[in-house]
Amino acid sequence: xxxxxxxxxxxxxxxxxxxxxxxxxxxxxxxxxxxxxxxxxxxxxxxxxxxxxxxxxxxxxxxxxxxxxxxxxxxxxxxxxxxxxxxxxxxxxxxxxxxxxxxxxxxxxxxxxxxxxxxxxxxxxxxxxxxxxxxxxxxxxxxxxxxxxxxxxxxxxxxxxxxxxxxxxxxxxxxxxxxxxxxxxxxxxxxxxxxxxxxxxxxxxxxxxxxxxxxxxxxxxxxxxxxxxxxxxxxxxxxxxxxxxxxxxxxxxxxxxxxxxxxxxxxxxxxxxxxxxxxxxxxxxxxxxxxxxxxxxxxxxxxxxxxxxxxxxxxxxxxxxxxxxxxxxxxxxxxxxxxxxxxxxxxxxxxxxxxxxxxx
Amino acid sequence: xxxxxxxxxxxxxxxxxxxxxxxxxxxxxxxxxxxxxxxxxxxxxxxxxxxxxxxxxxxxxxxxxxxxxxxxxxxxxxxxxxxxxxxxxxxxxxxxxxxxxxxxxxxxxxxxxxxxxxxxxxxxxxxxxxxxxxxxxxxxxxxxxxxxxxxxxxxxxxxxxxxxxxxxxxxxxxxxxxxxxxxxxxxxxxxxxxxxxxxxxxxxxxxxxxxxxxxxxxxxxxxxxxxxxxxxxxxxxxxxxxxxxxxxxxxxxxxxxxxxxxxxxxxxxxxxxxxxxxxxxxxxxxxxxxxxxxxxxxxxxxxxxxxxxxxxxxxxxxxxxxxxxxxxxxxxxxxxxxxxxxxx
Numbered sequence: 001x002x003x004x005x006x007x008x009x010x011x012x013x014x015x016x017x018x019x020x021x022x023x024x025x026x027x028x029x030x031x032x033x034x035x036x037x038x039x040x041x042x043x044x045x046x047x048x049x050x051x052x053x054x055x056x057x058x059x060x061x062x063x064x065x066x067x068x069x070x071x072x073x074x075x076x077x078x079x080x081x082x083x084x085x086x087x088x089x090x091x092x093x094x095x096x097x098x099x100x101x102x103x104x105x106x107x108x109x110x111x112x113x114x115x116x117x118x119x120x121x122x123x124x125x126x127x128x129x130x131x132x133x134x135x136x137x138x139x140x141x142x143x144x145x146x147x148x149x150x151x152x153x154x155x156x157x158x159x160x161x162x163x164x165x166x167x168x169x170x171x172x173x174x175x176x177x178x179x180x181x182x183x184x185x186x187x188x189x190x191x192x193x194x195x196x197x198x199x200x201x202x203x204x205x206x207x208x209x210x211x212x213x214x215x216x217x218x219x220x221x222x223x224x225x226x227x228x229x230x231x232x233x234x235x236x237x238x239x240x241x242x243x244x245x246x247x248x249x250x251x252x253x254x255x256x257x258x259x260x261x262x263x264x265x266x267x268x269x270x271x272x273x274x275x276x277x278x279x280x281x282x283x284x285x286x287x288x289x290x291x292x293x294x295x296x297x298x299x300x301x302x303x304x305x306x307x308x309x310x311x312x313x314x315x316x317x318x319x320x321x322x323x324x325x326x327x328x329x330x331x332x333x334x335x336x337x338x339x340x341x342x343x344x345x346x347x348x349x350x351x352x353x354x355x356x357x358x359x360x
Numbered sequence: 361x362x363x364x365x366x367x368x369x370x371x372x373x374x375x376x377x378x379x380x381x382x383x384x385x386x387x388x389x390x391x392x393x394x395x396x397x398x399x400x401x402x403x404x405x406x407x408x409x410x411x412x413x414x415x416x417x418x419x420x421x422x423x424x425x426x427x428x429x430x431x432x433x434x435x436x437x438x439x440x441x442x443x444x445x446x447x448x449x450x451x452x453x454x455x456x457x458x459x460x461x462x463x464x465x466x467x468x469x470x471x472x473x474x475x476x477x478x479x480x481x482x483x484x485x486x487x488x489x490x491x492x493x494x495x496x497x498x499x500x501x502x503x504x505x506x507x508x509x510x511x512x513x514x515x516x517x518x519x520x521x522x523x524x525x526x527x528x529x530x531x532x533x534x535x536x537x538x539x540x541x542x543x544x545x546x547x548x549x550x551x552x553x554x555x556x557x558x559x560x561x562x563x564x565x566x567x568x569x570x571x572x573x574x575x576x577x578x579x580x581x582x583x584x585x586x587x588x589x590x591x592x593x594x595x596x597x598x599x600x601x602x603x604x605x606x607x608x609x610x611x612x613x614x615x616x617x618x619x620x621x622x623x624x625x626x627x628x629x630x631x632x633x634x635x636x637x638x639x640x641x642x643x644x645x646x647x648x649x650x651x652x653x654x655x656x657x658x659x660x661x662x663x664x665x666x667x668x669x670x671x672x673x674x675x676x677x678x679x680x681x682x683x684x685x686x687x688x689x690x691x692x693x694x695x696x697x698x699x700x701x702x703x704x
Binding site for chain 1: 601603604605608612617620621
């Protein structure tokens with residue numbers, strides 16, 4: 001395993017009076033696939049640039065493999081960066097692109113050519129070595145960029161939304177490929193993205209950022225199942241949101257009063273009666289009431305049905321805002337019109353202190 | 361042509377085509393053609409022609425006197441002589457007013473060894489000016505395009521353009537005043553006690569070719585900076601960062617990334633600077649005041665306006681045009697850029 005761990009200790013980044021990154025402590029384990037997820041402008045790219053050495057943090061320190069990186073430029077750090085637009089050198093052939101880092105280190109031409117050919121074959125580009133990047137497809141360019149970054153044998157690979165320019169099919173394919181390369185090389189990957197699907201499928205752990213603050217760092221499963229803040233709950237995956245005042249609460253559950261009536265969910269913030277709260281329940285944990293009656297249920301007006309392929313999105317509108325229900329597409333969605341009863345179990349819902357949600 | 365008609369209609373197409381034709385004909389073909397034609401002929405004027413005409417006229421006067429005094433029987437013979445002489449005079453005079461042209465390449469081949477040396481020297485000097493201008497301008501162009509924050513870049517560009525609001529001659533005279541015997545630099549040196557005007561121990565900057573170089577570079581700096589700036593400006597900043605991230609030194613980044621990208625701009629800048637400096641007349645004329653040898657452009661001027669030898673002047677001019685064309689082709693070959701890249 002060649003990866004190294006990365007630590008951010010009390011890191012703050014300010015540009016004039018604007019604080020791009022609030023005081024942040026973060027530890028990324030060696031050999032981990034770590035994603036920083038957040039909307040644009042949340043400070044994730046700033047963190048990436050501080051780790052890669054293009055920026056020095058205003059306060060705090062960054063350690064890679066236990067060594068303080070302060071004062072070291074990007075060339076001196078054991079990191080390699082893959083740019084959003086890849087930044088391949090268009091006037092060089094693919095193998096020269098891959099070998100550029102070795103050329104910069106003064107390795108002779110035969111050796112670096114052999115190494116470049118080897119890396120290009122590792123990413124499945126045999127036969128394309130002498131072509132230029134312009135002659136390759138989007139996914140192939142992506143692989144050249146990965147090979148170029150890996151050629152300098154970095155301990156940490158930094159990826160700045162490198163998949164955002166690809167179309168959906170290719171993006172999904174490249175996700176698997178990136179994960180595979182990461183497994184094979186053991187290099188620490190820090191992946192920057194605003195696409196929660198991308199972060200969830202590839203990462204071991206995710207940090208969710210909003211406005212310069214890391215809201216939650218957790219494994220992918222926990223981020224999805226146990227979001228700690230309303231923002232994380234709504235930014236990662238979809239969630240139905242019900243808002244209201246807490247009427248009753250105990251150690252495990254809290255009930256809130258909504259226009260749909262009283263609904264109950266897990267009381268994760270230890271709220272007490274009278275607090276303003278939000279209840280989150282995933283669309284796939286919400287169901288049409290049919291036979292077994294769940295703990296929480298209410299009537300909502302059916303609006304429309306979108307077919308996603310494997311599942312169906314059912315949209316309802318009621319007095320307390322929209323409700324989405326995901327149903328597996330197993331052909332059981334006969335006729336829906338007018339008011340329908342929908343519901344969910346209390347243990348599938350999270351009640352937390354009211355806060356800012358993601359509006360997109 | 362059909363595309364043009366479809367896109368712009370008959371009226372506009374007609375204007376486009378006729379303007380282009382006017383440009384090609386009047387600004388390219390006509391002057392160059394006239395120059396080429398003039399350079400290819402020569403008048404072989406008889407040095408004695410004036411004297412021959414004078415003598416014929418005096419002979420004619422004598423004969424006309426004879427004819428009045430002669431006996432009736434001799435008159436026809438004398439009259440025949442007069443007629444012969446008159447036709448000879450007409451012939452000589454037509455030779456004088458409309459001398460016969462001899463076509464050939466003699467104007468090109470009879471360049472004296474001194475003139476040829478000046479020709480070669482001017483080309484070498486222009487090459488040196490071009491190289492120096494490139495060395496000076498590349499870092500400036502790069503700084504404006506990629507290093508300076510936008511506001512400072514705008515100020516730098518403004519600073520470069522402002523001197524060009526002043527007439528070129530005035531700018532050259534400004535340099536003259538700076539470099540003259542009792543000019544700005546020498547005055548400062550005297551104030552520092554390093555030279556003395558009284559015993560003429562000033563540094564004679566104007567007697568060195570360097571002073572012409574300085575003024576030429578100053579005069580044509582923009583023609584080098586702008587093409588390079590334009591190409592460097594289109595370089596993706598991420599490429600610079602990627603190269604840096606991969607551990608490349610500043611030299612390596614420029615050699616492998618920036619310069620290859622800026623090639624068309626460098627080629628255009630070099631071509632413009634070379635052509636302008638090799639053909640510059642005012643700068644060497646003013647800066648040297650005849651003290652450090654002529655440039656070829658001055659030689660051409662002399663051929664036209666002092667030696668009154670337009671044919672040789674045209675041949676010299678056309679030789680310079682050929683050199684410039686050769687330079688363009690060489691630059692395109694060396695920098696592997698096509699005419700399309702340059703047009704961009």
